[in-house]
Amino acid sequence: MQIGIIVYEDNNNLRESLCNLITFSKDLLLLGNFSRTELVEQQVTELKPDVILMDIDMPGMNGIEAVKKVRHFDQQVQIIMLTVFEDNQHVLDAICAGASGYLLKKYISDHLVEAIQQVMQGEAPMSPGIARMVIQCMQKNARPAINPYNLTPKEKQVLTHLSKGNSYKLIAANFNISIDTVRSHIKSIYLKLKVHNQVEAVSKASQEKLL
Amino acid sequence: MQIGIIVYEDNNNLRESLCNLITFSKDLLLLGNFSRTELVEQQVTELKPDVILMDIDMPGMNGIEAVKKVRHFDQQVQIIMLTVFEDNQHVLDAICAGASGYLLKKYISDHLVEAIQQVMQGEAPMSPGIARMVIQCMQKNARPAINPYNLTPKEKQVLTHLSKGNSYKLIAANFNISIDTVRSHIKSIYLKLKVHNQVEAVSKASQEKLL
DNA sequence: TTCGTCCTCACATCATCATGTGATAAATTT
DNA sequence: AAATTTATCACATGATGATGTGAGGACGAA
Numbered sequence: 001m002q003i004g005i006i007v008y009e010d011n012n013n014l015r016e017s018l019c020n021l022i023t024f025s026k027d028l029l030l031l032g033n034f035s036r037t038e039l040v041e042q043q044v045t046e047l048k049p050d051v052i053l054m055d056i057d058m059p060g061m062n063g064i065e066a067v068k069k070v071r072h073f074d075q076q077v078q079i080i081m082l083t084v085f086e087d088n089q090h091v092l093d094a095i096c097a098g099a100s101g102y103l104l105k106k107y108i109s110d111h112l113v114e115a116i117q118q119v120m121q122g123e124a125p126m127s128p129g130i131a132r133m134v135i136q137c138m139q140k141n142a143r144p145a146i147n148p149y150n151l152t153p154k155e156k157q158v159l160t161h162l163s164k165g166n167s168y169k170l171i172a173a174n175f176n177i178s179i180d181t182v183r184s185h186i187k188s189i190y191l192k193l194k195v196h197n198q199v200e201a202v203s204k205a206s207q208e209k210l211l
Numbered sequence: 212m213q214i215g216i217i218v219y220e221d222n223n224n225l226r227e228s229l230c231n232l233i234t235f236s237k238d239l240l241l242l243g244n245f246s247r248t249e250l251v252e253q254q255v256t257e258l259k260p261d262v263i264l265m266d267i268d269m270p271g272m273n274g275i276e277a278v279k280k281v282r283h284f285d286q287q288v289q290i291i292m293l294t295v296f297e298d299n300q301h302v303l304d305a306i307c308a309g310a311s312g313y314l315l316k317k318y319i320s321d322h323l324v325e326a327i328q329q330v331m332q333g334e335a336p337m338s339p340g341i342a343r344m345v346i347q348c349m350q351k352n353a354r355p356a357i358n359p360y361n362l363t364p365k366e367k368q369v370l371t372h373l374s375k376g377n378s379y380k381l382i383a384a385n386f387n388i389s390i391d392t393v394r395s396h397i398k399s400i401y402l403k404l405k406v407h408n409q410v411e412a413v414s415k416a417s418q419e420k421l422l
Numbered sequence: 423t424t425c426g427t428c429c430t431c432a433c434a435t436c437a438t439c440a441t442g443t444g445a446t447a448a449a450t451t452t
Numbered sequence: 453a454a455a456t457t458t459a460t461c462a463c464a465t466g467a468t469g470a471t472g473t474g475a476g477g478a479c480g481a482a
Contacts, residue, residue, distance in 0.1 A: 095346055101339075123339030124346050128312075132335035134345055135306055141352060152458060165411030167438070181460050187441075188458090197440075197468090199409045200376030206417040363428060378468065392430050398471075399428095408438095408470075 002029040003120055006047055008066065009055040009082065010035045018053060018108065025113050037066035044070055049077060051116050054099070056083045056090050064090065064097050071098035078119040082108065086129050092137055101125040149192045151210070158185045160211050163202040213240035214331055217258055219277065220266040220293065221246045229264060229319065236324050248277035255281055260288060262327050265310070267294045267301050275301065275308050282309035289330040293319065297340045303348055312336040360403045362421070369396045371422050374413040 005022055007030070009015040015033055022030045031047040037058060044052065052070065056063040067079055081094045081102035091102055101124040103115045115125035126134070151159065161171045168186070172179045186198075195201045205211050216233055218241070220226040226244055233241045242258040245251075248269060255263070263281065267274040278290055292305045292313035302313055312335040314326045326336035337345070362370065372382045379397070383390045397409075406412045416422050 095349055098350060100343070100346065118339050122343055124343035125339055126337070126342045126346075128329050128334030128336060131337045131342055131345075132311070132333060134342075134349065135311065135335050135337075138306055138345065138349060139309060154459065162410060163414045165406060165408050165414065169438085177459085178461055180462060183440085184460075186439090190440085195376060197376050197378075199373060199413050202410050203374045203376065203413050203417060206414060365429065380468085388429085389431055391432055394470085395430075397469090401470085 002027060003051055003116060004029050004031045004047070004049045005051045005053065005116070006031050006043065006049045007033040007053045008035075008037050008040070008058065008063065009033070009053070010058045011055075014055075014105070014108075018112070021109065021112050028113065028116065037063065037069075040066045040069055041073065044074060044077065051078045051080060051119060053080050053082060056081050056088075056094060056102075064094050067094060067097040067099055080115055080119060080125065086127065091130055092133060095134065102130065148208075149210070151189065151192060155185050155189050155192070156210070158182060159189055159201065159205055162186070162198055163205065163211055213238060214262060214327060215240050215242045215258070215260045216262045216264065216327070217242050217254065217260045218244040218264045219246075219248050219251070219269065219274065220244070220264070221269045222266075225266075225316070225319075229323070232320065232323050239324065239327065248274065248280075251277045252280055252284065255285060255288065262289045262291060262330060264291050264293055267292050267299075267305060267313075275305050278305060278308040278310055291326055291330060291336065297338065302341055303344060306345065313341065359419075360421070362400065362403060366396050366400050366403070367421070369393060370400055370412065370416055373397070373409055374416065374422055 005028055007015060007018050007022070009018060012035070015035065019030055019033050022028045031049050032043060034043065037054075054063045054066060058066075063081060067081075070077065070079065075098075078100045079098065081091065081099045082105055083091060083102060084105050085091075086104060094102065100119045101115060103111060103125060104127060111125070118125045157175070158171060161174060166174070168179050168182045172182045175182075186201075189201055190196060193201050193204055195204060216239055218226060218229050218233070220229060223246065226246065230241055230244050233239045242260050243254060245254065248265075265274045265277060269277075274292060278292075281288065281290065286309075289311045290309065292302065292310045293316055294302060294313060295316050296302075297315060305313065311330045312326060314322060314336060315338060322336070329336045368386070369382060372385060377385070379390050379393045383393045386393075397412075400412055401407060404412055404415055406415060
C-alpha cells in the first residue's frame with residue numbers, strides 16, 4: 001500500500017524537486033501539488049492524503065494557518081513542515097497548530113522519504129536543535145513559578161480552596177479557624193496579588209500557575 | 212577542554228559499562244559515579260559536572276525527583292536521562308522536571324558519546340518516538356478545546372469578562388445591557404458548567420482553556 | 423408554522439463578599 | 453531586645469452575588 005501525499009510549496013523549483021523525489025519512490029504516491037493553500041480544506045477532503053508536506057513560509061495564508069484549518073476537520077493526516085530556518089518560533093507555532101514533524105529544506109533530498117515513513121509509524125522527525133526548543137517550551141509551561149508574590153503557606157492554602165469555589169464559611173470550617181481569619185488572609189492575598197476580588201485572584205493564580 | 216560527567220545508575224554492571232565508555236573517550240572526564248541519588252545536591256555542588264547521566268528508575272528517590280532537586284539550584288548542568296522504555300510517561304515527566312534529553316539504554320554503547328556532545332551544543336538527543344510524545348503533549352496544552360459545554364458566544368464573552376474580575380455592573384455597562392441580563396447569562400453558564408459561583412466557573416474555564 | 427435556542431429584561435430575597443479598623447500572641451529576623 | 457511577619461479573632465456596613473420565577477422578541481430549523 002503506497003503512502004498518498006500532497007505538497008504545498010510556493011517555490012516552483014523546490015516543489016518540482018519534491019514531486020520528483022516522491023514520484024521516484026515506489027512506496028510513495030503523489031496525489032497533488034500546489035503553490036497556494038487557499039483551497040487546502042477542499043483539496044485535503046477530496047484527495048484524502050496520508051501525509052501533507054507543507055512549507056511554513058508562503059504568501060497569503062501561511063503554512064501554519066493551513067495546518068490549523070486542516071486540523072479542524074482531520075486529526076488523522078500526518079503533516080510535515082518544511083522550513084529553511086531551525087531557530088525559529090515558527091516551528092514551535094507549527095507544532096502547536098498540529099504538525100507532526102518537520103524537515104529542514106537542506107536535508108530534503110537525503111531524508112524526505114525517511115521522514116515520511118517515520119510519521120507514518122507514529123514517530124516525529126525532528127532535528128536535535130528543534131527538539132531542544134520544544135523541550136524548553138515544555139519546561140517553561142511546566143514550571144511551578146516559585147511565588148513571586150511572597151504568599152505565606154496559609155495564604156496559598158486559602159487561595160487553593162478559593163479556586164475550588166469554596167465559600168469563606170467552608171474554608172473556615174476546613175481549617176478550623178474563624179471566618180474573620182479567612183477574611184484576613186484573603187485581604188492579605190488581595191494586597192499581595194494587587195487584585196480586588198476572588199475571581200481576579202484565582203484567575204491570576206491560575207494563569208501564573210501559583211496553585 | 213574535557214566534558215565533566217557524573218553518573219547515577221543503580222545497576223552495577225550498567226554503571227560500570229557507562230564509566231568505561233566515558234573513561235575511554237578522550238573528550239570526556241568521569242567525575243563520579245553513584246548508585247543512589249540521596250546526596251545528589253551535595254555531589255553536584257562539589258563535582259561541578261557539565262553533564263549528568265541519570266537513570267530514570269532507581270530505588271528510593273527516583274531519577275525524576277533527583278532532576279527536580281538539581282534544577283532547584285542549577286539551571287546550567289545538562290541532564291541526560293537513561294531509560295529502558297520508550298513509551299513511558301516517565302520520560303515526559305523527566306523532561307518537564309528539567310532533563311535536556313534522554314537515551315534508550317539499548318543505544319548507550321553506540322550513541323552515548325554522541326548524545327553527550329549534542330547536549331553540550333544546546334541540542335536535545337531524543338528518539339523520534341519520544342519526540343512524537345512530546346509533540347502530542349504540547350498540542351494537548353495548546354489546543355483551545357472547542358467548547359464541550361455549548362456555551363453561546365455571549366456567554367463566552369461574559370465569562371471572559373468575569374475572569375478579569377469585572378462586576379456584573381461593569382459587564383452590563385460594557386455590553387450595554389441590563390444587569391439582569393448579565394445575571395441571566397451567568398446563571399446559564401453555571402448550569403452548563405455545572406458550577407455554582409464565579410470562582411468555580413472561571414477556575415474551570417481557565418483549567419480547560421475555554422477562554 | 424411551531425418548536426427550540428438565544429438574548430433580552432424585571433423583581434425579590436437571602437447569602438456572601440469587600441473593606442475598614444482594631445487587637446492579641448507566637449514565631450522569626452534583625 | 454526590638455521589630456517584623458504570621459496567624460488568629462471581632463464588629464460593622466454597604467456592595468455584590470446567587471437563586472427563583474417569569475416573560476417577550478428574534479431567528480433558524482424542523
